[in-house]
Amino acid sequence: MSITETTTRAKTAKEQTSVAVEKAWSMPDWAITTVSLVVLIGLWQAAAPFIDPLFGSYPSQIFSSFLVMMESGTLGEGILAEHSAVFCRLPARCADRRPGGPSARTLPGG
Numbered sequence: 369m370s371i372t373e374t375t376t377r378a379k380t381a382k383e384q385t386s387v388a389v390e391k392a393w394s395m396p397d398w399a400i401t402t403v404s405l406v407v408l409i410g411l412w413q414a415a416a417p418f419i420d421p422l423f424g425s426y427p428s429q430i431f432s433s434f435l436v437m438m439e440s441g442t443l444g445e446g447i448l449a450e451h452s453a454v455f456c457r458l459p460a461r462c463a464d465r466r467p468g469g470p471s472a473r474t475l476p477g478g
Contacts, residue, residue, distance in 0.1 A: 409427050416426040437443035 413427050416424070434443070437446075
């Protein structure tokens with residue numbers, strides 16, 4: 369067998385493989401992600417009765433609490449309170465990192 373024949377056979381085998389791969393069906397990435405999340409949440413819900421509530425809660429209980437908090441308005445208030453506390457402290461944290469700020473000073477006796 370000559371080198372030309374070997375190369376030609378390799379090319380045709382490669383083309384056949386690439387055609388077979390192109391025709392193979394594959395699940396879209398978004399579908400894999402969705403199915404994985406549904407399975408994970410389903411397993412969590414099924415295993416929840418066997419887990420101490422101290423370590424976690426049912427997904428259905430979390431969702432029902434979310435709906436109750438949305439209806440009463442406490443969820444929005446809590447989110448605003450937490451974010452305002454973070455953003456009020458942010459300028460002070462940034463001031464600490466400026467050249468000459470508290471983090472750039474030397475310790476007494478050092």
